[in-house]
Every structure is written in structure tokens, then in C-alpha cells.
Amino acid sequence: MKSHLYKEFNKLFNKEAENAYFSPGRVNLIGEHIDYNGGLVMPCAITFGTYLLVSPNNEGVLRFRSLNFEDKPDIALQNNYTKTGEKWFNYPLGIFEYFLKDGHDLQGLDMLFYGDIPISSGLSSSASIEVVTAFALNDLFDAGYSKLDLVKLAKSVENNFIGVNCGIMDQFAVAFGEKNKALMLNCDTLDYQAVDxxxxxxxxxxxxxxxxxxxxxxxxxxxxxxxxxxxxxxxxxxxxxxxxxxxxxxxxxxxxxxxxxxxxxxxxxxxxxxxxxxxxxxxxxxxxxxxxxxxxxxxxxxxxxxxxxxxxxxxxxxxxxxxxxxxxxxxxxxxxxxxxxxxxxxxxxxxxxxxxxxxxxxxxxxxxxxxxxxxxxxxxxxxxxxxxxx
The missing domain is CATH 3.30.70.890 (GHMP kinase, C-terminal domain)
Known part of the structure; x- marks a missing residue:
């Protein structure tokens, strides 16, 4: 499916995608229900994840499209947003809300998401969507956030915009993952060691x-x-x-x-x-x-x-x-x-x-x-x- 993403983007928006990003899902190798108890976890990024293709538009509209879901919202750029039911686009929309709340001057974007992570499987499809969106906005609009800033921002979206009381492990793992390495992460201090x-x-x-x-x-x-x-x-x-x-x-x-x-x-x-x-x-x-x-x-x-x-x-x-x-x-x-x-x-x-x-x-x-x-x-x-x- 991923080989067809550029064609699908062109078909949906009648133009070429200018940028493409990927954020993985994660599994936790060991250390379960530790992240909210200030301890050590050992997640790793996996080779399934979320692809995001993007091009700017001049209409001041956020166009969210996904090959996994039927909803196709066009949402005008504004100063703040609220969650809409249980829709998939709440995850990227929450990221936009936080960027705008921090005073960043964004423009309209045409976006195509595709994920090959099984939905509701516990492999962090939500964190993957949040982090790929945050990384893309940071890159496209030169917002100046560090990778750790993006992790914290994505966790805030999950906690406060989506309403799930998760720890920081999922967002951290999909942002900082390294090939053939597990991350031994201290969830209290956010110090981590990449373990071969x-x-x-x-x-x-x-x-x-x-x-x-x-x-x-x-x-x-x-x-x-x-x-x-x-x-x-x-x-x-x-x-x-x-x-x-x-x-x-x-x-x-x-x-x-x-x-x-x-x-x-x-x-x-x-x-x-x-x-x-x-x-x-x-x-x-x-x-x-x-x-x-x-x-x-x-x-x-x-x-x-x-x-x-x-x-x-x-x-x-x-x-x-x-x-x-x-x-x-x-x-x-x-x-x-x-x-x-x-x-x-x-x-x-x-x-x-x-x-x-x-x-x-x-x-x-x-x-x-x-x-x-x-x-x-x-x-x-x-x-x-x-x-x-x-």
C-alpha cells in the first residue's frame, strides 16, 4: 500500500505531495505498567507505523485524509479546537491545537495519513499519529522544538485533548527509537540508555x-x-x-x-x-x-x-x-x-x-x-x- 501513497495523494488533492514523514509504532519488550510509577521500561520502535504526506494550501484549511478511515474533514485554521467524538483526526488535530496555542503561525495543509499498525492492538497507533504530526509541523514551520519537546507535547495531547491518562513511554519510544536497540527509559527523569x-x-x-x-x-x-x-x-x-x-x-x-x-x-x-x-x-x-x-x-x-x-x-x-x-x-x-x-x-x-x-x-x-x-x-x-x- 505504501508504494501507492503518492498516487493516492495526487488523486485526492490534484497535486504532488511536497514532504513525507514516518513515525513507528512500538512494543514494550519488558517493564509493563511502570511508566506511571516512575520506573524503568524497555520499549523499542517497530517497523510498522504511520506515514504522512503533506503539501501546503493557501486556503487556510486543514484537510485530513486517511487510507484507514472514511472521515474526510476539512477544518478551518482557528485559534483553538475541541475533540470531536471518537474520530481518528482528533489525534493530529490536538497537535495543531497545541502548536497554535504556543503562538506558532501555521498555514493550511493537505494531509494524507496511512498506518499499517493494527488499530486498537496496543502498539501505540495513537502516539505514532501524534508524533508524526508534531514532527512534520515542527519541520515545515521551523517551530524550533527539540525531539523531547515534541514527545512532551504529544503526551499532553493524549492526556488533555484526547483524555487518556497515559504515561510518556509510547511517545518517547516512537520518537527516539533506534534500529536494533531497545530504550531503557527512566520514566521519572526521562534519562535513557540505548541497549544493543x-x-x-x-x-x-x-x-x-x-x-x-x-x-x-x-x-x-x-x-x-x-x-x-x-x-x-x-x-x-x-x-x-x-x-x-x-x-x-x-x-x-x-x-x-x-x-x-x-x-x-x-x-x-x-x-x-x-x-x-x-x-x-x-x-x-x-x-x-x-x-x-x-x-x-x-x-x-x-x-x-x-x-x-x-x-x-x-x-x-x-x-x-x-x-x-x-x-x-x-x-x-x-x-x-x-x-x-x-x-x-x-x-x-x-x-x-x-x-x-x-x-x-x-x-x-x-x-x-x-x-x-x-x-x-x-x-x-x-x-x-x-x-x-x-
Missing amino acids: SNLGDHILAIINTNKPRKLAESKYNERVQECQAALTALKQELDINNLCDIDTATFNQHSYLITDGVILKRAQHVIEENDRVKLAAVALSNNNLAEFGRLMYASHDSLRDLYEVSGQELDAIVAYSKNDVNVAGARMTGAGFGGCAIALVKESAFDDFSTNVIEYYTSKIGYAPSVYRSLIGDGVGELEPSVIRG
Whole structure:
């Protein structure tokens, strides 16, 4: 499809696209439900994402078109905007609103978006759209934002314009991603380390449960509140700002402060998961995929049993993977409640893995998942026309 984007742009707007941009989706390799607890996560950019072709117009109109959605709004440039229902164009429109609110002088644009990220899969299609739009506006209008500024701006759009109480990991990963590297990101300080992620003869399999995960309708915000309750309890004796300010040993010494059994389980997951990320960075750096895979499985078990954000669909994929000798490790990725799992699969065995996991999952769940192969890719950037035109 991407090879036809320039033709589609010409057909829609009767002119050539002047600029093209790409922003990836992301998976989180390990470190789940950590971003709002001030700890370490390890996302990477993937080779699926959002393409944006742009040309200016002189009519002062923002023309939003997408090959993924039918809505084709033409919206006049004005000083402020509000969210329109659950429409896809809210994500780029929110970016425009923030640029205008910051005093930037924009002009009309004709825009064509195309994404090959499965929608509602937990691979951050929303962050991908936000970041590619922000990067494009920053480039086209010489707005002077740093890449980190764009990440923070896109997160503000998600929180305040869209209304989803997410952390910063998704926007950070799709902006700062590097080929064949995972990002060990401290969500409190935003310091990060690019960790060499040579998967050797393995590739990243992304398995979409095809059970849509809508964050705003899930128990995501409930988990945020439960973590805050755990933090409040621990603060009775510990001088901390986030759950991830302590390690597992310190938590075990003070866990008696949390008297609610459910809250205790939530905190145990978060603090142990944060320690797993540190171990995972060492394993990846040493090309120890067996150890990294063990940590992936341990992460999934914790998300299933302690944090309770998995489900039979995600559990079925991981259960199959544990018995496939060509899989080094697997886990759910993203917020849970549906969405995707990931697995490290030997490239030579990918087709067999895909066939077998689809068969196993369908027998357990009653419908098929979708399986994709991906590499670890680069973050947001401008594209040369030849990249799309081929």
C-alpha cells in the first residue's frame, strides 16, 4: 500500500505531495505498567507505523485524509479546537491545537495519513499519529522544538485533548527509537540508555489477539489509583515519590504497611517488574536471549497473577510459546485487556510458529489471532520519496 501513497495523494488533492514523514509504532519488550510509577521500561520502535504526506494550501484549511478511515474533514485554521467524538483526526488535530496555542503561525495543509499498525492492538497507533504530526509541523514551520519537546507535547495531547491518562513511554519510544536497540527509559527523569538488541537468528513476532483494547474503557485508570494507594501506605515509613524508588528487598521489608491484599499484589508486580528491566538490559547487552526470554515469561506471569491485566487470549499465546522450542520468550505487551503479545522466534521457524500459534489460539478462543514479523526500527523522521515510491 505504501508504494501507492503518492498516487493516492495526487488523486485526492490534484497535486504532488511536497514532504513525507514516518513515525513507528512500538512494543514494550519488558517493564509493563511502570511508566506511571516512575520506573524503568524497555520499549523499542517497530517497523510498522504511520506515514504522512503533506503539501501546503493557501486556503487556510486543514484537510485530513486517511487510507484507514472514511472521515474526510476539512477544518478551518482557528485559534483553538475541541475533540470531536471518537474520530481518528482528533489525534493530529490536538497537535495543531497545541502548536497554535504556543503562538506558532501555521498555514493550511493537505494531509494524507496511512498506518499499517493494527488499530486498537496496543502498539501505540495513537502516539505514532501524534508524533508524526508534531514532527512534520515542527519541520515545515521551523517551530524550533527539540525531539523531547515534541514527545512532551504529544503526551499532553493524549492526556488533555484526547483524555487518556497515559504515561510518556509510547511517545518517547516512537520518537527516539533506534534500529536494533531497545530504550531503557527512566520514566521519572526521562534519562535513557540505548541497549544493543542483537536478536541473532531470532526476530520479533507480534501476535494480535484481535480483541480490541480500549484504554479509556478498561481498568487502566483503576490500576493507576491502586498504585497510588500502595505508594501512600509505603510513605508512612519511606521517603519516596514513586513505587519504583525502592527495590524488591526494600519492598519486602516494608510490605506489611499495605494491609489490602489486592493493593499489595499491584505494588509487588510494579517493584519486581522494575528490577526485571535492569536484569533484562544486562541480558540483552550480553546477547543472552535465554535469560531475556526467562524474564519475559516471568513478566507475563506477574501481569497475569499480580496485576491481573492479562486475559485468556493473551495467556493462550504465551502458553503456546512456552512449549515451542523455537521461541526464546513471550509475554503480553502494552496495557493488557486484549491487544498484543510478543515472542522472540527463530526467523527460520517463523512461518511454522505463525501457523501453529494461530491453530492453538483458535482452538482455545474460537477465532484467529493475527501474526506479524517485525524488526526493531528507527524512530520518527522525514522520508526520502524513493523510500515510499520504491
